[in-house]
Amino acid sequence: MQYIPSIGLEVHVQLDTRTKMFCACMTDLDSEPNTNICPVCLGYPGALPVMNEEAVRLTVMTGLMLGCEINPRSKFDRKNYFYPDMPKNYQISQYDSPLCIGGGLDIEAGGVSKYVRLVRIHLEEDVAKSSHTGGISRIDFNRAGHPLMEIVTEPDISSPDEAMVFLSRLRQILLYGGISKCNLEDANMRCDVNCSVRPEGREELGVKTELKNMNTFKGVFHALEHEIERQKALLASGGAVAQETRRWNAELCVTEVMRSKEEAHDYRYLPDPDLVPVCLAAEQVEGWRECLPELPEKRIKRMTNQYGIPEYDAKVLADDKAIADFFEVAAGVSGNPKAVSNWMMTEMLRCLADSDSGIDSIMFAPEDLARLVELVDKGVLNSNSAKEVFAVMFEKGVKPDAAVENMGLKQVSDVGELEKMVDEALNKHADSVDDYRKGKKAALQFLVGQVMRMSKGKANPKMVQEMLKGKLDPT
Numbered sequence: 435m436q437y438i439p440s441i442g443l444e445v446h447v448q449l450d451t452r453t454k455m456f457c458a459c460m461t462d463l464d465s466e467p468n469t470n471i472c473p474v475c476l477g478y479p480g481a482l483p484v485m486n487e488e489a490v491r492l493t494v495m496t497g498l499m500l501g502c503e504i505n506p507r508s509k510f511d512r513k514n515y516f517y518p519d520m521p522k523n524y525q526i527s528q529y530d531s532p533l534c535i536g537g538g539l540d541i542e543a544g545g546v547s548k549y550v551r552l553v554r555i556h557l558e559e560d561v562a563k564s565s566h567t568g569g570i571s572r573i574d575f576n577r578a579g580h581p582l583m584e585i586v587t588e589p590d591i592s593s594p595d596e597a598m599v600f601l602s603r604l605r606q607i608l609l610y611g612g613i614s615k616c617n618l619e620d621a622n623m624r625c626d627v628n629c630s631v632r633p634e635g636r637e638e639l640g641v642k643t644e645l646k647n648m649n650t651f652k653g654v655f656h657a658l659e660h661e662i663e664r665q666k667a668l669l670a671s672g673g674a675v676a677q678e679t680r681r682w683n684a685e686l687c688v689t690e691v692m693r694s695k696e697e698a699h700d701y702r703y704l705p706d707p708d709l710v711p712v713c714l715a716a717e718q719v720e721g722w723r724e725c726l727p728e729l730p731e732k733r734i735k736r737m738t739n740q741y742g743i744p745e746y747d748a749k750v751l752a753d754d755k756a757i758a759d760f761f762e763v764a765a766g767v768s769g770n771p772k773a774v775s776n777w778m779m780t781e782m783l784r785c786l787a788d789s790d791s792g793i794d795s796i797m798f799a800p801e802d803l804a805r806l807v808e809l810v811d812k813g814v815l816n817s818n819s820a821k822e823v824f825a826v827m828f829e830k831g832v833k834p835d836a837a838v839e840n841m842g843l844k845q846v847s848d849v850g851e852l853e854k855m856v857d858e859a860l861n862k863h864a865d866s867v868d869d870y871r872k873g874k875k876a877a878l879q880f881l882v883g884q885v886m887r888m889s890k891g892k893a894n895p896k897m898v899q900e901m902l903k904g905k906l907d908p909t
């Protein structure tokens with residue numbers, strides 16, 4: 435019997451606003467615990483929430499980027515529960531009239547393309563952050579009230595791979611839109627995962643379980659792998675899946691029960707009487723639509739045309755908006771965009787990965803990379819020396835011209851100087867000269883190598899090769 439998984443995601447995204455959802459407290463994550471707080475986000479009785487317009491705009495922008503219908507009139511509701519990290523004992527969220535409805539995202543996984551539909555996107559507030567270590571529980575209210583956007587999908591995803599692709603594409607779009615920092619380590623983006631399996635040929639979805647609060651894509655992937663297998667085995671052995679909330683235990687690599695359906699919360703939603711409905715005029719939404727950023731697909735096409743680079747390069751570069759921005763500045767001043775792209779796709783991305791750092795902490799400017807390319811193109815540097823220059827640019831932020839000067843790497847292109855070295859190589863290695871003349875063409879590369887060594891890598895390899903050829907092939 436074959437089983438088909440149906441997976442739905444509820445992705446919570448912390449919006450990149452300066453202040454909180456319903457008060458003027460800062461959202462700064464680096465502050466000392468419990469310093470960005472006020473009566474509103476501490477849930478004092480009688481404190482009144484005031485809506486953050488920027489959070490509404492960012493949510494609508496997300497909806498527009500994901501093809502949602504924008505609800506002209508939405509409202510906020512109170513979602514009641516008892517939690518230690520929410521002192522008012524309700525979360526302000528949106529129940530039956532969210533800001534964005536429908537929409538979806540194209541994904542491609544394992545050679546299959548599909549459209550994952552969205553149910554809705556709504557806006558709510560984050561809760562405080564509690565931690566439990568060494569028998570002590572601590573709570574930090576800095577996070578309480580941070581604007582939180584929730585993106586809910588239909589159960590259109592059918593494998594852990596597709597879930598990963600969906601999440602990465604979503605993250606990429608949110609970063610392009612400047613919606614959120616989407617930093618997984620800071621839990622800017624976390625998700626609940628619904629999962630069920632059904633026998634092939636049956637239309638009706640199976641009983642689903644929910645995995646709560648996954649904050650790494652890898653965690654989602656592994657948890658889903660295990661949960662799908664667990665459900666399949668249950669059904670195959672004649673058992674039934676219980677509707678319950680489970681958690682992923684990364685150490686034991688199992689999903690385990692958190693609470694069953696019987697313990698499910700009744701949230702007793704009711705409209706928040708302290709907040710007015712959000713009414714969005716069509717002109718307002720259209721104004722925002724006009725300000726939508728260029729999304730990855732469009733950018734890949736444009737970069738391919740504008741800079742004459744292969745589509746493959748454009749895809750690699752545009753994968754990360756900050757990388758693509760860096761490339762465009764460098765390519766714009768360089769006049770040799772393909773060379774800029776090569777440097778970025780090889781040396782730069784490798785160095786960034788090796789040093790485990792992002793492009794935002796890079797020590798040199800796009801203009802410096804363009805200059806390095808120019809130095810190579812003008813024959814001042816050969817490719818080996820250029821790599822040495824790149825290394826000091828990357829490690830110390832040294833300007834390329836200064837590096838060439840300091841390191842004495844200027845390429846030797848002086849004919850007289852080169853000729854001396856070429857003659858010396860020919861005299862020293864008469865056997866290789868014989869080999870070459872007997873038809874062993876590889877001997878030429880050996881001789882080029884000898885000259886490069888004599889020059890400590892600074893000789894212009896093209897000129898050396900031509901000179902050697904000229905002397906070896908008497909015309």
Ligand code: ZN
Nearest residue numbers: 457459472475
């Ligand atoms: Zn506050």
Ligand code: MN
Nearest residue numbers: 446527558584
């Ligand atoms: Mn939520």
